[in-house]
Structure formats: C-alpha cells, structure tokens
Amino acid sequence: MSTENRILSAVAANVSPSPTLAVDSKAKALKAAGEDVCGFGSGEPDFDTPEFIKEACAKALAEGQTKYIPAAGLPALREALASKYVSENGITGLEPVNVVVSPGGKYSCFLAIQATCGPGDEVIIPAPYWVSYPEMAKLAGAEPKVIFAGDEQGFKITAGQLREAITDRSRMLILNSPSNPTGAIYDREEMEAIMEVVLEHGLYVMSDEIYEYLLYDDVTHHSPASFSAEAADKVITVAGFSKTYSMTGWRLGTLVASAPVAKAVASIQSQTTSNATTFAQYGALAALERSDDAMAAVAEMLTHFDRRRLFLLDSLNAIDGVSCPRAQGAFYLFPNVSSFGIGTDDLADRLLDDHKVAVVPGSGFGAEGYIRLSYATSDEVIEKGVARFQEFCANL
Ligand SMILES: Cc1ncc(COP(=O)(O)O)c(C=O)c1O
Incomplete structure (x- = not known):
C-alpha cells in the first residue's frame, strides 16, 4: 500500500x-x-434563477429565517413536495413524513444509498451512468454492478438484462430517466417491465428524476413509484431544484420514500449536515407555490x-x-x-x-x-x- x-x-x-x-x-x-x-x-x-424565487429567499433572509429548522426540511416545503408528488407524479398516499429536503440532489442520492445498502450488497447501475453512482455505492461499502446499454439499444437496459444481472446479493437498482449523460428516457412500457423484475426480487430502486421537467419532442416522464403501492414502497425518488429552476448553487435536493426509509434518511442527515439552508428552502417553496410562474x-x-x-x-x-x-x-x-x-x-x-x-x-x-x-x-x-x-x- x-x-x-x-x-x-x-x-x-x-x-x-x-x-x-x-x-x-x-x-x-x-x-x-x-x-x-x-x-x-x-x-x-x-x-x-427566476426572480420571484430569489425574492422569496431574500424576504425570508430579511425576516430572520436564519436559524436551524427540522433536519428533514421546512415543514411547509415538505408538505408542498408531498402534494406535488401526489398530483403531478401520481405517487399515492404520500405525507410530509415521506419527504426529506437535503443539501442537493447529489446528497439525496448519497442518503438513499446509505440508508438502504451496505457491505455485501450489490447496487445495479445501468451504464452509461451518472459519474457519482458507483462511487456512492462504494462509499456505503456496497459493490457497484454495472449493466451496459449502448446507443444501439437507445442507452436503455432491458428487463432481460436486469434479470440476468440479479444475484442473491442484489439490493438496489438505480434508474435515471431522463439520463445524465445520454438524455435517454424510458417509456412507460419499458419502465413497467423493469419494475416487474425489481418487485419480483424485492429490490430497492433509486429513481433519480432530477431532469424530470427537461423533456423534448413531446415525450412524457414516468415516476416508477407511481406504478403501484408495492412500487411506492420500494422506490426512493430523488430529485432537486438545481436543474429545473436554475438553482445549482442553492444546494437543495429532495427525496421521497416509504416512511421507514425517509425516517432513516432524515436521521443520517441529522447526524451529518442537519437541515439544508433555511432561507434557501423559502425560495424553493415559492417555486412550488407559484408553480405557474x-x-x-x-x-x-x-x-x-x-x-x-x-x-x-x-x-x-x-x-x-x-x-x-x-x-x-x-x-x-x-x-x-x-x-x-x-x-x-x-x-x-x-x-x-x-x-x-x-x-x-x-x-x-x-x-x-x-x-x-x-x-x-x-x-x-x-x-x-x-x-x-x-x-x-x-x-x-
Ligand atoms: C443525474 C443527476 N443526479 C443528481 C445530480 C445532482 O444535482 P444537485 O446536487 O445539484 O441537486 C446531478 C447533477 O449533475 C445529476 O446529473
């Protein structure tokens, strides 16, 4: 060494x-x-960042919103996120307890993996993948297991490829649609076929939906957690404000999961970063409350x-x-x-x-x-x- x-x-x-x-x-x-x-x-x-979001943050700052808040996030923001995921993404039965606001989508991914994977576990990662996923699996002591999908298959893995990759040690599948780096999007049928295999084997899914609003050619985004109650239980949906609202420097991520997983995520966050910046969360709240703007x-x-x-x-x-x-x-x-x-x-x-x-x-x-x-x-x-x-x- x-x-x-x-x-x-x-x-x-x-x-x-x-x-x-x-x-x-x-x-x-x-x-x-x-x-x-x-x-x-x-x-x-x-x-x-849109002006009204910056103004809401500046107002919060001026009004003294400069203190600690609950580690899992501003209660009003968690509530607004729970409503968004029910009404827009079709994930049923969500309450604020299912939601965590973190210091960035990147940290939401890290927390999702930390809360569910550890030594001896394999995390299945379709390649091309976002650079941080394998490293995050390793940071949790788990082993990344890569499945490759080249351009000849639209950069998307098939349910058959997933089935072949699963072992006794498989614990989680990472999905990222729309994808960084490829921009590929799974359609509903492709995603349902994958989710069928996932649920058959009781795997967790970390569904990274940070680009959910950046869509072209009239394609539709699908959240796998919306497919069934069983799926909602196993899928950890991560996203954030960076890409959608041009808020990369604000460092605000989100995570939606079953209550026990969300609770564990909040505990890890409470012992590592505490809450994401308080006044920044007021800006994010304005983005959701004034969703038309x-x-x-x-x-x-x-x-x-x-x-x-x-x-x-x-x-x-x-x-x-x-x-x-x-x-x-x-x-x-x-x-x-x-x-x-x-x-x-x-x-x-x-x-x-x-x-x-x-x-x-x-x-x-x-x-x-x-x-x-x-x-x-x-x-x-x-x-x-x-x-x-x-x-x-x-x-x-
Ligand atoms: C696929 C994907 N997930 C998550 C993130 C994290 O974004 P942030 O931490 O800025 O919210 C990024 C940023 O590049 C990304 O491309």
Whole structure:
C-alpha cells in the first residue's frame, strides 16, 4: 500500500473524484487565464434563477429565517413536495413524513444509498451512468454492478438484462430517466417491465428524476413509484431544484420514500449536515407555490435548450466518424466517437489543450467510446465549439 493510502480510510482510498467537475475546473482555469474556451462540460443551466424565487429567499433572509429548522426540511416545503408528488407524479398516499429536503440532489442520492445498502450488497447501475453512482455505492461499502446499454439499444437496459444481472446479493437498482449523460428516457412500457423484475426480487430502486421537467419532442416522464403501492414502497425518488429552476448553487435536493426509509434518511442527515439552508428552502417553496410562474420560466428555458439541442445534434451528425443519438431529455448529447480509435480521455485532453473545447470523456460514465456535450451554454459557444470540434475530427 502507498503512503497515501495508509493515511486514508479504506473508503476514502477507494473513492474517485468527479470527472465532470474536474473538466469544468480545468476549462474554468483556462478561461481565467484568458483562453477562449468553448465549454460543453458544465452540467448546469446557463440561466439565472427566476426572480420571484430569489425574492422569496431574500424576504425570508430579511425576516430572520436564519436559524436551524427540522433536519428533514421546512415543514411547509415538505408538505408542498408531498402534494406535488401526489398530483403531478401520481405517487399515492404520500405525507410530509415521506419527504426529506437535503443539501442537493447529489446528497439525496448519497442518503438513499446509505440508508438502504451496505457491505455485501450489490447496487445495479445501468451504464452509461451518472459519474457519482458507483462511487456512492462504494462509499456505503456496497459493490457497484454495472449493466451496459449502448446507443444501439437507445442507452436503455432491458428487463432481460436486469434479470440476468440479479444475484442473491442484489439490493438496489438505480434508474435515471431522463439520463445524465445520454438524455435517454424510458417509456412507460419499458419502465413497467423493469419494475416487474425489481418487485419480483424485492429490490430497492433509486429513481433519480432530477431532469424530470427537461423533456423534448413531446415525450412524457414516468415516476416508477407511481406504478403501484408495492412500487411506492420500494422506490426512493430523488430529485432537486438545481436543474429545473436554475438553482445549482442553492444546494437543495429532495427525496421521497416509504416512511421507514425517509425516517432513516432524515436521521443520517441529522447526524451529518442537519437541515439544508433555511432561507434557501423559502425560495424553493415559492417555486412550488407559484408553480405557474415557475413552469413558465422552465418553458422559456426549454425553448432555448431545444433549439440548441437540435442544432448541436445536426452539427455532430454531420461530422464524419461521429454518430449521435437524438436525446429527448436533460441537456446533454452523448455521441459515439469510437470510430476514431483513440481513448476518449486522450481525445478530450487533446480537444481542450489544442482547440480549447471542453467535453467530458465517456470513461467516467462507464462508456468508453463516447463523449458528453452539455448544451446548457450559449448558442454562440455551441456554434464556435462545434466548428472547432469538426476541425479537430477532420485531422484525426
Ligand atoms: C443525474 C443527476 N443526479 C443528481 C445530480 C445532482 O444535482 P444537485 O446536487 O445539484 O441537486 C446531478 C447533477 O449533475 C445529476 O446529473
């Protein structure tokens, strides 16, 4: 064991840093040094938080909402979230006790896994996956078990693949629809087939629905917890305010689960972070209470995302050797660049160093041969960046 490993816990020695944040930091450092970088790395909307949400937060701050509140969240916000999940997502029988507000969707995922998985358990993770899932499974002492679904199957696992992957040690399946990094969305039939296998084997599901409102081409989002009472008992639905309302820096996540799981999650949170920032939760409450205004802001953001998505999709597919599926959710495209025959870590490094274009290599998403481009950036950056990428590919 190296000296470094000896000074760390086994868990810390085993965890990797986030590759998406690493690309973003490198691109930001180059920009700060005066370089003209076209960044496709960032996973955050390039719009400001809607004004009325900021005002509600500022009002709470001015009124002295600066103290501890219950660890599981502001009671009114938990109540509003329970109502939202009943009326919009169709999950029945929810009460505020089923809801936890956390410091970020990322922490909600961490808590969901911590509360239900441990040493000896396997967490089934469909790849391409969001970079943090395998690391979070490892942080809980569990073992990630990856099932791969490439572009030829729309980046979606089948019920048959899931059945084959299940062992005596399987404990949880992670679903993420719409997906980061692929933008893929499971339709109802596909998800029901998966849930049938899940329930047959008594697995938990962590359904990460953080991109639930970022949909294109008239597709519909489905929450697996809404399929039956049995499903509601086994599915832990995680989400947050970051992506929908451009609130990435606010650090507010949500979690909805059966009462015993939600209670355990709240206990872990109470012993680790306590409540998410009090006055920030008032801003989130305004987003739910004034849902018409919030959805108008989301619709406006979506018109920009959709235009950029289609432009980037066409531009990428026009490049010899690049093949990009039509993603219908989130704000990412995940083209296949395997025909160039070079590793995507290397490709992304060269693209950033020589052409000042930041993309995230597929390796971090468990999908070598692909790269992720976020179109949550301006039209100008997209046009300039894709032209540089085209030039780069022509010289490969
Ligand atoms: C799939 C997915 N889940 C969860 C998160 C966490 O978001 P946040 O912690 O900002 O709420 C992200 C952010 O990139 C994500 O892409």
